[in-house]
Amino acid sequence: MTARTPSETARDIPEATVARLPVYLRALTSLSEAGTSTCSSEALAASAGVNSAMLRKDLSYLGSYGTRGVGYDVDYLRYQIAREIGVTQDWPVVIVGIGNLGHALANYSGFRSRGFRTVALLDADPARTGETVAGIDVRPFDDLEGIVAEHGVAIGVIATPAPAAQAVADRMVAAGISSILNFAASVLTVPAGVDVRKVDLSIELQILAYHEQRKAQDQQQEETA
Amino acid sequence: MTARTPSETARDIPEATVARLPVYLRALTSLSEAGTSTCSSEALAASAGVNSAMLRKDLSYLGSYGTRGVGYDVDYLRYQIAREIGVTQDWPVVIVGIGNLGHALANYSGFRSRGFRTVALLDADPARTGETVAGIDVRPFDDLEGIVAEHGVAIGVIATPAPAAQAVADRMVAAGISSILNFAASVLTVPAGVDVRKVDLSIELQILAYHEQRKAQDQQQEETA
DNA sequence: TAGATTGTTAATCGATTAACAATC
DNA sequence: TAGATTGTTAATCGATTAACAATC
Numbered sequence: 001m002t003a004r005t006p007s008e009t010a011r012d013i014p015e016a017t018v019a020r021l022p023v024y025l026r027a028l029t030s031l032s033e034a035g036t037s038t039c040s041s042e043a044l045a046a047s048a049g050v051n052s053a054m055l056r057k058d059l060s061y062l063g064s065y066g067t068r069g070v071g072y073d074v075d076y077l078r079y080q081i082a083r084e085i086g087v088t089q090d091w092p093v094v095i096v097g098i099g100n101l102g103h104a105l106a107n108y109s110g111f112r113s114r115g116f117r118t119v120a121l122l123d124a125d126p127a128r129t130g131e132t133v134a135g136i137d138v139r140p141f142d143d144l145e146g147i148v149a150e151h152g153v154a155i156g157v158i159a160t161p162a163p164a165a166q167a168v169a170d171r172m173v174a175a176g177i178s179s180i181l182n183f184a185a186s187v188l189t190v191p192a193g194v195d196v197r198k199v200d201l202s203i204e205l206q207i208l209a210y211h212e213q214r215k216a217q218d219q220q221q222e223e224t225a
Numbered sequence: 226m227t228a229r230t231p232s233e234t235a236r237d238i239p240e241a242t243v244a245r246l247p248v249y250l251r252a253l254t255s256l257s258e259a260g261t262s263t264c265s266s267e268a269l270a271a272s273a274g275v276n277s278a279m280l281r282k283d284l285s286y287l288g289s290y291g292t293r294g295v296g297y298d299v300d301y302l303r304y305q306i307a308r309e310i311g312v313t314q315d316w317p318v319v320i321v322g323i324g325n326l327g328h329a330l331a332n333y334s335g336f337r338s339r340g341f342r343t344v345a346l347l348d349a350d351p352a353r354t355g356e357t358v359a360g361i362d363v364r365p366f367d368d369l370e371g372i373v374a375e376h377g378v379a380i381g382v383i384a385t386p387a388p389a390a391q392a393v394a395d396r397m398v399a400a401g402i403s404s405i406l407n408f409a410a411s412v413l414t415v416p417a418g419v420d421v422r423k424v425d426l427s428i429e430l431q432i433l434a435y436h437e438q439r440k441a442q443d444q445q446q447e448e449t450a
Numbered sequence: 451t452a453g454a455t456t457g458t459t460a461a462t463c464g465a466t467t468a469a470c471a472a473t474c
Numbered sequence: 475t476a477g478a479t480t481g482t483t484a485a486t487c488g489a490t491t492a493a494c495a496a497t498c
Contacts, residue, residue: 016465022431026410039487040479053467060481068473085431086438093430094363100332102324103428110410114427115434154437155430177439179433181426183250185335187274195436197429201406202335204422205318205380206247206310208404209340212379212422213311215403241489265455285457293456294498343487 009032012181017058021049021085022114024055028078040071087115092151094177096168097160098123098131098138101183106134116155119145124164141168148175155179162186169196238309242283246310247339248273249280265296269295312340313445317376319402322385323348323356323363326408330384331359341380345372349389364391373400378403388409394421 013021027048029038041059045052057063059072065080066072072223080087082088093116095105106112124141131138139147147153156177158165166186172180179195182188188196238246239321252273256264266284270277284290285299291297307313318341320330330336330344346358349366356363364372371379381402383390390409397405404420407413413421 014465016437018430019428021423021435022428023412025431026428027412043482051467053469054465056479056481057466064481066480066489067474068472069478081352084374084435086434087431091434091437093429100329104329107325108426110427111430114431116427116430154477156431157430166261178340181429181433186271187248187252193440195433197433199429200247200331201333201337201424202341203244203247203251204406204424205336205341205382206250206312206339206344207244208406208420208422209311209316210243210246210309211269212316212404215418267455268479275478276491278493279489281455281457282490289457291456294454294497296455446472 003111004030013061017061018021020048020050020054020058021081023050024058025078025081025085025087027080031074032078038071039074041066044072078164082115085115088116090117091155092117092119092153093155094118094120094122094144094147094153095159096122096141096144096172097158097164097184098128098133099159099161101160103133105157105183119151119153122147124160141171143198144171145175148172148177153177155181158188158219159182160182238286242286245275245279245283246306248275248294248302249283250306250310250312253299253306255301257303261299263296264299266291269297307392310340315340315342316343316380317344317378318380318382319343319347319369319372319378320382320384321346321347321366321369321397322383322389322409323353323358324384324386327384328358330363330382330408344376344378347372349385366396369396370400373397373402378402380406382406382408383413384408 024044026089026210027044031047038164041052041056042195045055062080062084065077092112095102095118097120098106102121106118111118120143121138122144123129123137123138123213126140129138129140152158154177156172158168158180160168162185165182165186166188169180169190173194178188178193180188182196182198185200190196249269252269256272265280265449266277270280275281287305287309290302318336320327320343323331323346329348333342336343343361345368347356347366347369348363351365353366354363378401379402381397383393383405385393387410390407390411391413394405394413394415398415398419403418405413405415407421407423408425410425413423
């Protein structure tokens with residue numbers, strides 16, 4: 001909650017837009033790999049799964065990177081978005097909790113190719129430390145502070161069981177981590193200035209179940225009507 | 226886009242509220258397991274990580290399940306929310322793509338305990354079929370239609386590499402699945418009436434990276450100021 | 451009755467969309 | 475110049491929040 005100078009405010013991008021920038025980035029990468037050098041907002045929006053007015057509005061927060069009558073230069077726009085997100089260089093990341101999900105995350109190639117480098121895998125269970133996953137040694141959770149300091153880690157991933165997650169988050173924050181991606185099924189409490197994002201698989205399924213149930217109800221109504 | 230009768234409209238719940246109901250459900254389950262029989266909107270909101278005005282507004286869409294001056298009966302409210310979401314009985318689910326992530330999903334105990342039952346694991350790679358994961362045999366992808374018909378599967382999970390995802394979604398939809406949880410890094414095109422939710426690990430990290438970069442910039446500004 | 455807490459209203463805030471002037 | 479497409483404005487829509495009357 002620091003006061004911002006006008007020049008800072010100018011760079012403020014709405015949260016909903018921030019969440020879509022990575023989607024545009026991915027769409028531009030596909031277009032670039034397919035050999036497309038220029039695209040319209042209409043084409044890019046289609047490939048990102050949004051409407052073109054929203055895409056143009058979103059891009060307008062970054063600056064004016066298109067050419068009227070022509071469209072956008074794919075590689076140029078791609079670079080501008082990557083720069084805005086901050087993934088033109090790699091972010092070191094630690095993953096804590098190397099169970100089934102931690103294994104999958106460690107092996108996930110999408111991190112590496114999209115601006116993230118897993119510098120350590122940590123687990124509190126001595127039975128797991130010493131194991132090698134995706135070419136990285138699993139180390140004791142107590143190594144956290146040393147690793148964060150050594151690599152300047154700002155982002156941590158929690159893939160532990162729910163009961164352990166808050167304690168892990170507390171240690172992460174104390175060690176200097178200020179962004180956490182939480183896969184554990186628990187609500188984390190963190191100090192102001194620390195960002196937490198939560199990915200919850202069963203919540204996603206429950207949202208689908210709600211809509212699925214509604215569809216079934218609507219169908220029944222139609223039949224009775 | 227079916228026209229709705231007034232009685233249907235009355236049951237319409239805003240999308241943002243739907244997304245929070247599973248969070249309340251989980252908080253209520255914790256409270257119940259901890260032996261709490263009654264709680265205020267203030268206490269429940271704290272445990273779900275939202276503000277209490279929003280919680281009460283959300284619950285008001287379901288009905289009037291609290292008692293003024295007293296609060297909510299934990300188990301009663303828990304049941305009402307579960308019923309509204311549609312997880313008072315189990316939903317059969319198929320998972321397609323049994324790589325690292327598919328393994329983790331198959332082993333994820335949170336599905337089972339929260340209203341979902343994995344009835345089949347499918348993979349197109351013959352080298353993987355025959356394997357047993359979490360006590361379930363991995364079967365050929367071509368068994369999809371038979372399994373969907375046999376178990377009345379409405380919800381499918383895609384954990385394949387990105388290039389395969391659209392084809393898998395098409396087959397799922399043709400087989401009768403109308404809700405898809407997509408872990409693949411690609412935008413799916415589906416007919417109206419089919420719901421897709423997307424979980425994208427690297428997008429979540431990129432959103433954190435953006436805010437992390439902003440924090441660093443703000444700090445620099447402070448130092449120069 | 452006094453204190454507590456819900457359910458709802460109204461105000462505010464933020465996000466989406468359509469439309470179009472600017473301009474290549 | 476004519477056609478295409480951006481960047482921006484203004485209108486609409488939906489979500490959040492504060493405040494409080496209703497009521498246990």
